[in-house]
Amino acid sequence: MKAARKSLVVPALMALGMMTTTSLSAEELRFTVWTGSDAHLAMLNGIAESFKETHPDVTVRFETIPAADYTQKLTFQLAGGNPPDLGWIMEDAAPTFGAAGVLMDLGPALRGIEGYGLEDFSPSAMGLWVDGEKVYGIPFSTSPFMIFYNKAMFDKAGLEDPLALAAKGEWDMDKFQQVSKALTEANPGKWGFEFKDGQGYDSRIMHALMPPIRAYGGNAWTNGECGFDDPEAVAAVQQLHNMVFKDKSIVPPGEQGDYFSGGSAMTINQISRASKMPEAGFEWGIAPLPSGPGGESPVIGQAAIVVFDQGKQKELAAEFLAHMTNEENVATMAQFFPPARQSVLNSDAFTQSNELISAEQMARVSDAIAKGKVLPSHERSPQILAAMAPRVDALWKPDADVAKALEAVCAAVQPQL
Amino acid sequence: MAVPATDKNSARFLRVPRLALKHREAVEAWLFVSPILTGFLIFFLGPLIAVFFYSMTEWNLLTQQAAFVGMENYADALSRNPDFWHVVRNSLIFAAGLVPLNMALALTLALALSRPFFGVVFFRAVFFAPVVTSAVAWAIVWKFLLQNEAGAVNQILAVVGIDGPNWLREPDWAMAAVIVTRVIKMVGLNMILYIAALQTIPRDYEEAARLEGASNWQIFRMVIWPLLAPTTLIIMVITTIGSFKVFDHIYLMTGGGPENGTLVLAFYIYEQGFKFFNVGYASALAMIMFVVVMVLTIVQLMLRRKDMQ
Numbered sequence: 001m002k003a004a005r006k007s008l009v010v011p012a013l014m015a016l017g018m019m020t021t022t023s024l025s026a027e028e029l030r031f032t033v034w035t036g037s038d039a040h041l042a043m044l045n046g047i048a049e050s051f052k053e054t055h056p057d058v059t060v061r062f063e064t065i066p067a068a069d070y071t072q073k074l075t076f077q078l079a080g081g082n083p084p085d086l087g088w089i090m091e092d093a094a095p096t097f098g099a100a101g102v103l104m105d106l107g108p109a110l111r112g113i114e115g116y117g118l119e120d121f122s123p124s125a126m127g128l129w130v131d132g133e134k135v136y137g138i139p140f141s142t143s144p145f146m147i148f149y150n151k152a153m154f155d156k157a158g159l160e161d162p163l164a165l166a167a168k169g170e171w172d173m174d175k176f177q178q179v180s181k182a183l184t185e186a187n188p189g190k191w192g193f194e195f196k197d198g199q200g201y202d203s204r205i206m207h208a209l210m211p212p213i214r215a216y217g218g219n220a221w222t223n224g225e226c227g228f229d230d231p232e233a234v235a236a237v238q239q240l241h242n243m244v245f246k247d248k249s250i251v252p253p254g255e256q257g258d259y260f261s262g263g264s265a266m267t268i269n270q271i272s273r274a275s276k277m278p279e280a281g282f283e284w285g286i287a288p289l290p291s292g293p294g295g296e297s298p299v300i301g302q303a304a305i306v307v308f309d310q311g312k313q314k315e316l317a318a319e320f321l322a323h324m325t326n327e328e329n330v331a332t333m334a335q336f337f338p339p340a341r342q343s344v345l346n347s348d349a350f351t352q353s354n355e356l357i358s359a360e361q362m363a364r365v366s367d368a369i370a371k372g373k374v375l376p377s378h379e380r381s382p383q384i385l386a387a388m389a390p391r392v393d394a395l396w397k398p399d400a401d402v403a404k405a406l407e408a409v410c411a412a413v414q415p416q417l
Numbered sequence: 418m419a420v421p422a423t424d425k426n427s428a429r430f431l432r433v434p435r436l437a438l439k440h441r442e443a444v445e446a447w448l449f450v451s452p453i454l455t456g457f458l459i460f461f462l463g464p465l466i467a468v469f470f471y472s473m474t475e476w477n478l479l480t481q482q483a484a485f486v487g488m489e490n491y492a493d494a495l496s497r498n499p500d501f502w503h504v505v506r507n508s509l510i511f512a513a514g515l516v517p518l519n520m521a522l523a524l525t526l527a528l529a530l531s532r533p534f535f536g537v538v539f540f541r542a543v544f545f546a547p548v549v550t551s552a553v554a555w556a557i558v559w560k561f562l563l564q565n566e567a568g569a570v571n572q573i574l575a576v577v578g579i580d581g582p583n584w585l586r587e588p589d590w591a592m593a594a595v596i597v598t599r600v601i602k603m604v605g606l607n608m609i610l611y612i613a614a615l616q617t618i619p620r621d622y623e624e625a626a627r628l629e630g631a632s633n634w635q636i637f638r639m640v641i642w643p644l645l646a647p648t649t650l651i652i653m654v655i656t657t658i659g660s661f662k663v664f665d666h667i668y669l670m671t672g673g674g675p676e677n678g679t680l681v682l683a684f685y686i687y688e689q690g691f692k693f694f695n696v697g698y699a700s701a702l703a704m705i706m707f708v709v710v711m712v713l714t715i716v717q718l719m720l721r722r723k724d725m726q
Binding site: 075202253386 | 479481560566567584585586688691
């Protein structure tokens with residue numbers, strides 16, 4: 001009996017010992033992201049798997065936090081002493097996180113890796129993420145905002161689509177207004193245009209206002225001076241206002257449009273959203289943003305991979321970051337996330353990387369990255385947006401005085417700058 | 418088999434000293450209350466004391482830098498920040514709109530559904546269902562219903578010739594819309610409390626009053642309403658506290674807008690603490706809200722007690 005018991009206990013203890021040894025030698029990196037897309041996560045896990053070739057004991061766990069709560073929940077993890085090892089961060093959070101000193105300087109680690117090619121990332125793309133010699137993040141997505149259009153609705157209205165108009169050099173803000181109005185008239189109960197994800201009046205104020213303001217040659221702020229009440233910005237927003245309330249061609253405040261289910265003929269979004277299009281069930285395409293009096297002025301949304309300074313495995317995390325952003329993996333990610341590496345951006349591999357988007361359209365994406373500017377960001381971005389929001393609400397009324405409303409926006413924003 | 422303790426020694430052995438018994442009872446009592454007491458200390462009193470200390474610091478959650486500032490955060494809120502008083506005003510409007518509407522509707526429904534009739538269970542379930550419905554689903558559905566032109570509410574109003582407002586985009590109408598949708602969601606709970614109270618009132622009282630020639634209104638005013646007083650008090654206190662703490666509904670339906678028209682205290686605290694990471698200031702606001710709600714509750718209890726005397 002005793003012998004039988006011993007025969008059970010000894011292997012059990014050995015197994016426990018082996019498990020303990022395994023758990024001690026194996027290392028896990030926790031990586032926060034905001035995507036929940038199966039296609040995106042499969043690609044990320046594939047990159048993590050390839051890291052095992054050089055680091056067989058290292059696993060990477062991608063943890064999805066929804067985009068709307070991302071910065072907030074990440075901050076709680078940092079404040080609560082439970083930092084992830086790596087994470088994505090958005091352009092509007094970059095100055096806040098950088099100033100707070102929570103990001104690891106990756107410069108020494110990346111410069112020490114032979115063949116990494118830090119200089120392959122264009123200086124304009126790295127602008128938000130470097131401070132002198134210090135490197136706080138590597139952009140994995142430098143994604144311009146593009147016009148997504150519903151080809152069937154253009155055909156029904158007998159209109160040339162934006163890509164064809166852009167090819168002829170006729171795709172400007174005036175044409176955009178004309179086309180939107182014609183589309184609304186030809187498709188009763190539907191709209192010509194919808195702001196990004198239908199949230200242009202609340203959580204996506206900047207995504208709604210910045211493309212036309214930049215097209216008119218204006219800016220949100222420059223050198224600490226608010227630019228929303230500059231003549232260029234006023235003219236741009238006045239045109240949007242006319243489209244919403246006079247032409248009734250943009251989904252107005254208080255209504256739900258939804259481009260993806262055919263409720264609007266055009267919207268603005270990034271190519272990562274193309275993965276949603278096969279479910280839409282209509283023929284579609286992407287085109288550049290309309291140009292304006294200020295010329296072509298693409299607007300870019302950017303996100304980077306960072307290593308958190310409080311992390312317990314910073315060096316290992318930096319190694320994984322280097323692996324994830326090497327030329328090969330950047331080319332892999334380019335199908336969803338347009339790259340900041342010039343060697344990949346200028347290659348045929350990029351224009352042919354996304355099976356849903358034609359090479360001609362991807363060339364437009366590449367062009368927009370080269371010419372575009374990242375959305376405005378600031379150390380006090382959350383406060384600026386909160387101060388703006390009620391004043392922008394006052395703007396979106398049929399009888400609003402646009403110039404006065406934008407003066408009020410600047411009066412609210414200026415103290416935060 | 419039990420043996421009777423006839424032996425003197427056994428009897429002495431079994432006798433429990435009075436003091437020891439008292440002690441033992443005390444220990445047992447403490448053991449019984451210790452789970453709830455532990456929970457109270459860890460999850461209520463501890464955080465409350467911590468929030469009070471945080472409220473006297475300027476603490477940035479992201480940088481983890483904190484400095485003791487005494488009562489500065491309270492002074493900021495009460496005398497230097499005009500947003501605070503705007504938010505307090507909104508909270509008071511929300512409570513003043515929600516509490517009477519909720520209670521009046523709950524009582525009306527309870528009076529209609531307290532007596533048995535065919536289908537009463539179905540109607541009770543219908544009015545109670547929103548209480549157990551997900552707040553997120555509720556808000557999304559109402560956002561669709563309250564659209565300007567495409568919304569069902571305005572389309573129905575249009576049938577009877579009324580041009581409905583853009584409910585969630587005009588500050589005053591947005592406040593009215595969140596109050597009414599909140600009332601519809603939560604009224605079932607108060608209705609159940611009132612039904613339970615109505616069913617405890619003996620039918621004899623009503624019959625006696627009727628024999629005396631009292632009308633329905635007189636029976637309600639002179640018999641039922643006074644007997645419902647304890648329940649009314651509880652409902653009023655709970656609903657008032659709930660209306661000051663409302664967060665999810667605002668977050669999901671208006672985000673505090675338009676033009677800060679629905680920015681109420683709990684949502685403002687969330688913005689300060691979790692969007693701007695001003696933990697010290699947010700804690701001071703939370704303490705102010707705690708005091709306001711506590712004072713209101715005490716005042717209600719006192720007024721009611723005076724009324725009952």
